[in-house]
Amino acid sequence: MDLKHIRNFSIIAHIDHGKSTLADRMLEITHTVEARKMRDQVLDSMELERERGITIKMQPVRMEYFYRGPTAVKEEKYILNLIDTPGHIDFSYEVSRALKAVEGSILLVDSTQGVQAQTLTTLNMAREGGLKIIPVLSKIDSPLSRVDEVKEEVIKLLNCDPDEVLMVSGKTGEGVEDLLKEVIKRVPEPREVVHDDDSLRALVFDFKYDNHRGVIVFVRILSGKVRKGDSLLFAVSKEKFTSLEVGTFSPEETPREFLSSGDTGYIVTGIKKPGIASVGDTITKFLHPLEALSGYMQPLPVVWASVFPEDADDFAELKLALGKLKLSDSAFSFEEEASGSLGRGFRCGFLGMLHLEIITERLRREFDLELIITTPSITYEVLFKSSASGTRAGKREKVYSPYFFPDDGDIETVFEPWVNVKIIAPAEYLGGIMQLLFDHEGEVGETGNFGDSRSEISVKMPLRELMRNFFDELKSVSSGYGSISYEIGELREASVTRLDILVADEVIPAFSKVVSKKRVEIEAEKAVEKLEQILPRQMFNLKIQGRALGRIISSRSMSGMKKDVTQHMYGGDITRKMKLREKQKKGKKKMKERGKVNIPQDVFLKMMRSGDN
Numbered sequence: 001m002d003l004k005h006i007r008n009f010s011i012i013a014h015i016d017h018g019k020s021t022l023a024d025r026m027l028e029i030t031h032t033v034e035a036r037k038m039r040d041q042v043l044d045s046m047e048l049e050r051e052r053g054i055t056i057k058m059q060p061v062r063m064e065y066f067y068r069g070p071t072a073v074k075e076e077k078y079i080l081n082l083i084d085t086p087g088h089i090d091f092s093y094e095v096s097r098a099l100k101a102v103e104g105s106i107l108l109v110d111s112t113q114g115v116q117a118q119t120l121t122t123l124n125m126a127r128e129g130g131l132k133i134i135p136v137l138s139k140i141d142s143p144l145s146r147v148d149e150v151k152e153e154v155i156k157l158l159n160c161d162p163d164e165v166l167m168v169s170g171k172t173g174e175g176v177e178d179l180l181k182e183v184i185k186r187v188p189e190p191r192e193v194v195h196d197d198d199s200l201r202a203l204v205f206d207f208k209y210d211n212h213r214g215v216i217v218f219v220r221i222l223s224g225k226v227r228k229g230d231s232l233l234f235a236v237s238k239e240k241f242t243s244l245e246v247g248t249f250s251p252e253e254t255p256r257e258f259l260s261s262g263d264t265g266y267i268v269t270g271i272k273k274p275g276i277a278s279v280g281d282t283i284t285k286f287l288h289p290l291e292a293l294s295g296y297m298q299p300l301p302v303v304w305a306s307v308f309p310e311d312a313d314d315f316a317e318l319k320l321a322l323g324k325l326k327l328s329d330s331a332f333s334f335e336e337e338a339s340g341s342l343g344r345g346f347r348c349g350f351l352g353m354l355h356l357e358i359i360t361e362r363l364r365r366e367f368d369l370e371l372i373i374t375t376p377s378i379t380y381e382v383l384f385k386s387s388a389s390g391t392r393a394g395k396r397e398k399v400y401s402p403y404f405f406p407d408d409g410d411i412e413t414v415f416e417p418w419v420n421v422k423i424i425a426p427a428e429y430l431g432g433i434m435q436l437l438f439d440h441e442g443e444v445g446e447t448g449n450f451g452d453s454r455s456e457i458s459v460k461m462p463l464r465e466l467m468r469n470f471f472d473e474l475k476s477v478s479s480g481y482g483s484i485s486y487e488i489g490e491l492r493e494a495s496v497t498r499l500d501i502l503v504a505d506e507v508i509p510a511f512s513k514v515v516s517k518k519r520v521e522i523e524a525e526k527a528v529e530k531l532e533q534i535l536p537r538q539m540f541n542l543k544i545q546g547r548a549l550g551r552i553i554s555s556r557s558m559s560g561m562k563k564d565v566t567q568h569m570y571g572g573d574i575t576r577k578m579k580l581r582e583k584q585k586k587g588k589k590k591m592k593e594r595g596k597v598n599i600p601q602d603v604f605l606k607m608m609r610s611g612d613n
């Protein structure tokens with residue numbers, strides 16, 4: 001295919017503005033997906049994406065479209081390589097990577113909602129990449145659509161001509177075919193630097209892992225050609241491999257004879273070791289190595305949580321599972337960690353609470369491991385008193401895990417990251433939002449109008465407070481209309497302390513938490529109450545307590561009960577009953593090893609989730 005007939009573009013937008021639904025219609029118009037395989041948001045193929053109705057991972061797809069250009073004598077075939085991206089802020093690393101693989105981007109704005117915080121963030125990313133931006137209003141079929149008003153917002157935002165703004169409905173398909181034509185007209189064709197086949201340069205913008213075929217890298221070919229059987233080299237990791245297959249996305253992997261300059265596709269590497277393929281690396285021919293292109297910045301995790309196997313024997317299996325997850329999610333990172341009482345485990349870094357939830361859910365579903373997951377936390381920097389015990393005296397250290405957060409007496413100063421937040425919301429909710437910001441220690445900066453009826457608020461607040469369920473609370477005080485974007489800012493001094501939770505007089509390290517000193521009583525009460533509700537009743541009475549600053553500040557007692565695990569099985573299979581009793585025995589053994597109370601895995605998951613408060 002000559003470059004003139006290739007277009008690479010993405011769709012970017014705030015969450016739920018209709019990207020994947022618009023992509024559905026494009027796939028239909030171009031006959032990319034057979035009618036019988038079509039379903040809503042067909043590009044959202046992960047089970048979790050379908051359940052939650054959101055896109056988590058970017059998804060490339062190759063479409064063919066016949067179009068007669070202004071100077072053409074007949075219709076010609078165009079290859080349209082689309083990358084659908086997620087809109088949730090936790091997954092914006094996906095967006096930034098997708099944008100390096102395209103020349104243009106559809107900026108979709110929901111005409112019932114208007115420009116939102118992530119519209120601005122993704123637009124900035126596209127601008128930084130020098131991409132051609134096509135502004136499009138979505139959901140114009142909806143009775144709630146405010147086309148004129150939102151169009152004005154978009155024109156102001158982009159400083160563009162009114163004619164440049166297109167309109168579509170992903171529901172009815174209106175305007176979608178015109179949009180495809182505009183993509184061909186407005187998005188520049190791919191540039192090619194070198195022509196000969198051996199000067200292969202393929203940018204790795206994503207990858208996934210296949211148990212049989214190893215790592216499959218998603219590439220944008222910037223120059224040269226690649227075939228099955230080629231001997232290739234990762235320019236950065238310097239690892240050699242042979243391509244087992246090359247192909248394009250339709251959207252499932254479809255083998256092709258070769259990929260060449262301008263194409264978006266995949267290469268099957270056969271590599272099964274983790275740590276070799278990384279996003280941002282460049283693939284070249286082994287015999288004609290070229291310099292790597294500029295890659296991607298590794299994103300900095302925002303929240304951390306540690307994961308331990310319930311059974312120490314599962315450690316190796318857990319390590320393997322995390323390695324595999326990392327091979328399908330390059331934003332995820334983990335490191336080995338040992339905590340006296342929880343044994344050996346891993347400290348994991350996430351880009352936000354939703355990212356954390358998705359990864360832990362995948363661990364549970366895809367790998368069938370019994371895990372202990374600690375309360376998520378941001379990182380603090382602690383300056384230890386010179387009188388502090390041990391080797392840390394006088395030092396300044398990062399603390400990732402609440403259970404390693406030192407006792408008050410050892411701390412000289414604690415520093416914590418602040419974030420610069422932007423909120424866009426209808427003006428009538430401003431009062432409620434200001435109260436919420438006050439509750440979350442926000443420092444309100446500039447407040448201005450955004451369009452006719454909305455406000456834009458700049459705020460600085462501790463990252464700790466942003467992670468304390470701020471997103472959900474903002475949604476609820478603004479009836480769902482408030483949107484938010486943020487970036488990590490400076491470090492400031494913090495007034496925080498460690499809150500421990502004790503069950504039957506033993507500290508459960510996974511439940512320890514770093515909280516604002518001002519809120520320590522409320523947080524202790526909340527944690528104890530929640531645990532009382534979700535902890536299964538034991539066979540004996542037990543106390544649940546919250547302890548901080550050297551004293552017990554909250555307490556509950558749970559009465560015990562006698563339990564026969566087989567009592568709910570009427571008659572039935574005696575071997576199954578025996579098995580259950582065996583299991584119970586094993587469970588009891590574990591209880592002894594781990595202390596007096598056996599805490600099931602879902603209790604850790606529930607305690608971890610902020611939304612379940």
Ligand SMILES: Nc1nc2c(ncn2[C@@H]2O[C@H](COP(=O)(O)OP(=O)(O)OP(=O)(O)O)[C@@H](O)[C@H]2O)c(=O)[nH]1
Binds near residue numbers: 013016056
């Ligand atoms: N009325 C109407 N609803 C739409 C239209 N397009 C999408 N929706 C609805 O809007 C919701 C979000 O649609 P998606 O296509 O998943 O949005 P998205 O931008 O891909 O969402 P994320 O990928 O999670 O950011 C769904 O409930 C859709 O049914 C449209 O053109 N008209």
Ligand SMILES: [Mg+2]
Binds near residue numbers: 019086
């Ligand atoms: Mg989507």
